[in-house]
Amino acid sequence: MGRYLITAALPYSYSVPHLGNFVGSVLPADVYHKYLKMRGDDAIYVCGSDQHGTPTELAAIKAGVAPEVLADEMHEKIKKLFEKYECTFTYYGKTNTPENKGVVYSIFNELYNNGYLLEREDMQAYCNVDERFLTDRLIEGTCPYCHKRNARGDQCDNCGRLLEPAQIKDPFCAICGKSEIRFVKTKNLALELNKLQGDIAKFIKKTSKNNWSKDAVNKSLSMIKEGLKPRDITRNMKWGFPVPLVGYENSVIYVWITGLIGYIGITKQWDSKRWRDYWQNEHTQLIQFLGKDNTIFHTIIWPGMAMGSRLGFILPHTIKESQFLVSKTLKFSKSHGVGLNMKTAIEILGADYWRFSLMYMYPENADSEFSERALVETVNTIMNDKIGNLAQRVLKLSKSNRSLIEEEIPSTKDPKVRRIIKEYEAAFDKLQLKKAIGAVVKLAELGNSIMSDREPWVLAKNAKSDAKAERQVREIFSELLSITYQLGILLYPFTPRASAELLSYFGIRSEPTSAMLNDKIRPKLDSDPKPIFQKITDKETESLRKYS
RNA sequence: AGCGAGGUAGGGUAGCCUGGAGUACCCGUCGGGCUCAUAACCCGAAGACCGGAGGUCCAAAUCCUCCCCUCGCUACCA
Numbered sequence: 056m057g058r059y060l061i062t063a064a065l066p067y068s069y070s071v072p073h074l075g076n077f078v079g080s081v082l083p084a085d086v087y088h089k090y091l092k093m094r095g096d097d098a099i100y101v102c103g104s105d106q107h108g109t110p111t112e113l114a115a116i117k118a119g120v121a122p123e124v125l126a127d128e129m130h131e132k133i134k135k136l137f138e139k140y141e142c143t144f145t146y147y148g149k150t151n152t153p154e155n156k157g158v159v160y161s162i163f164n165e166l167y168n169n170g171y172l173l174e175r176e177d178m179q180a181y182c183n184v185d186e187r188f189l190t191d192r193l194i195e196g197t198c199p200y201c202h203k204r205n206a207r208g209d210q211c212d213n214c215g216r217l218l219e220p221a222q223i224k225d226p227f228c229a230i231c232g233k234s235e236i237r238f239v240k241t242k243n244l245a246l247e248l249n250k251l252q253g254d255i256a257k258f259i260k261k262t263s264k265n266n267w268s269k270d271a272v273n274k275s276l277s278m279i280k281e282g283l284k285p286r287d288i289t290r291n292m293k294w295g296f297p298v299p300l301v302g303y304e305n306s307v308i309y310v311w312i313t314g315l316i317g318y319i320g321i322t323k324q325w326d327s328k329r330w331r332d333y334w335q336n337e338h339t340q341l342i343q344f345l346g347k348d349n350t351i352f353h354t355i356i357w358p359g360m361a362m363g364s365r366l367g368f369i370l371p372h373t374i375k376e377s378q379f380l381v382s383k384t385l386k387f388s389k390s391h392g393v394g395l396n397m398k399t400a401i402e403i404l405g406a407d408y409w410r411f412s413l414m415y416m417y418p419e420n421a422d423s424e425f426s427e428r429a430l431v432e433t434v435n436t437i438m439n440d441k442i443g444n445l446a447q448r449v450l451k452l453s454k455s456n457r458s459l460i461e462e463e464i465p466s467t468k469d470p471k472v473r474r475i476i477k478e479y480e481a482a483f484d485k486l487q488l489k490k491a492i493g494a495v496v497k498l499a500e501l502g503n504s505i506m507s508d509r510e511p512w513v514l515a516k517n518a519k520s521d522a523k524a525e526r527q528v529r530e531i532f533s534e535l536l537s538i539t540y541q542l543g544i545l546l547y548p549f550t551p552r553a554s555a556e557l558l559s560y561f562g563i564r565s566e567p568t569s570a571m572l573n574d575k576i577r578p579k580l581d582s583d584p585k586p587i588f589q590k591i592t593d594k595e596t597e598s599l600r601k602y603s
Numbered sequence: 604a605g606c607g608a609g610g611u612a613g614g615g616u617a618g619c620c621u622g623g624a625g626u627a628c629c630c631g632u633c634g635g636g637c638u639c640a641u642a643a644c645c646c647g648a649a650g651a652c653c654g655g656a657g658g659u660c661c662a663a664a665u666c667c668u669c670c671c672c673u674c675g676c677u678a679c680c681a
Binding site: 179192248285378422440590 | 608615617630673678
């Protein structure tokens with residue numbers, strides 16, 4: 056039995072996450088956590104709202120409320136949304152808490168004491184109207200190369216060139232639209248990753264053997280090969296944890312730092328004592344789920360901070376990076392209430408449908424395309440026709456032939472079933488989640504083909520007069536019921552509600568465990584079985600089309 | 604522009620590290636079977652110059668080089 060600590064990239068607390076965000080980290084992490092719990096491992100799953108950062112601050116200004124008010128409101132909304140999707144975190148916390156502040160400061164102070172923070176000065180744009188510093192992206196104007204007007208301080212979207220804010224012609228502030236910008240000398244503290252790069256490289260080379268994606272390993276190593284540079288970990292703004300040093304009264308610690316350490320702070324919110332048993336215990340396997348856009352924060356910056364602080368915090372064991380779920384036809388939107396996001400999606404279909412179909416399309420190694428067609432196909436043909444229908448036909452036929460059903464049925468010894476279960480477990484062990492869900496489908500396919508091959512409905516008719524037929528049909532029913540029951544268990548990480556429904560026909564009321572796969576079963580066929588999945592209706596399809 | 608990943612039947616994927624006949628899976632299509640089940644299920648077939656061009660090799664989807672396309676990162680978007 057291992058000790059596992061699972062994290063999913065923290066959703067920002069200024070908008071409703073869209074389906075791409077969900078399938079990129081929180082959902083696969085939840086699926087994996089449910090599997091580990093099922094296996095009986097000591098596994099905790101922490102996630103939460105990332106509350107700091109400029110976007111939250113700006114959204115608060117726009118809404119006319121304090122950033123902490125907006126961030127806490129959104130936190131509650133997002134937390135409830137995840138509950139609707141049957142995500143069962145050990146703790147879903149947030150980053151703007153005293154617990155997190157404590158951990159952030161202890162790491163920050165040690166980095167400072169150990170000589171890994173470099174003070175450096177720079178010229179930073181300042182808006183006289185808004186009376187605030189502007190991040191590079193908040194400066195807009197004309198591109199010095201292609202002369203298009205929509206260039207931003209970091210990059211021109213038109214010609215794609217990387218820019219410096221001072222290069223922008225006719226700059227104006229993206230917040231107020233005015234041109235009252237001046238450049239002011241500022242100082243920031245930078246984490247000297249250059250001093251740590253040898254150790255970080257060693258760590259990645261060694262640890263990436265634990266099922267890291269090719270993309271995550273190679274881009275991290277290639278970045279190190281090019282040479283790591285000091286990276287600012289403070290910002291000149293008000294929303295965030297103040298930098299605990301004299302001379303930095305107007306600065307806060309950068310959102311990414313409070314976010315990465317937020318995983319720890321959130322664990323501390325969960326349990327003020329036990330958090331150390333996970334985070335400062337070399338036997339804990341830290342499994343981090345995240346999208347491809349923020350890999351290096353987890354592979355380079357967190358390891359750098361953890362090493363530099365020398366506080367014994369663990370480094371990631373596995374980086375489970377996802378690519379992106381994209382859609383040419385449907386609008387995924389980050390803005391409030393617009394587009395197909397976690398809030399609007401759950402109003403159309405229940406949690407099981409989204410959980411299963413999104414995991415079926417999980418962009419594990421490459422971007423994958425989400426479309427109405429793909430969703431309908433997955434729900435209707437895979438979930439409903441293959442899995443749901445198998446359960447239904449087995450249970451109904453069994454119920455109408457109750458006299459031919461054994462009271463107690465041993466777990467099937469069919470080697471094909473054993474192989475599929477092994478494949479499922481091996482896939483999870485290697486964090487190959489698409490392969491794992493594929494094994495579930497395979498088991499249903501096997502059940503369906505056994506049904507067609509052996510035609511138990513024919514044998515059942517002959518059973519009264521034919522002892523041999525009776526013996527055969529009893530065996531087949533046992534086999535099929537065993538498969539149906541096992542299917543109920545394997546479904547649990549993906550579709551917890553359907554799993555519970557299916558297992559209820561076997562008198563199981565508790566959450567399933569892997570050990571139960573080998574248990575003897577006692578079918579309960581008192582009530583009429585109801586389909587565990589349904590096809591997508593025209594009405595639901597129409598609701599989806601609203602977002603095309 | 605540099606770096607990383609991806610490009611495989613009509614659609615979606617696996618295979619690539621460690622070369623062995625384009626091998627496999629799902630959807631869709633076509634043909635057959637079944638009638639227990641939610642018009643569901645099962646079996647079979649057709650369908651691919653494996654992004655392009657070179658190279659290495661007895662043999663390349665797989666290894667090497669160059670090119671094209673998509674996505675991500677490039678250190679103050681987070």
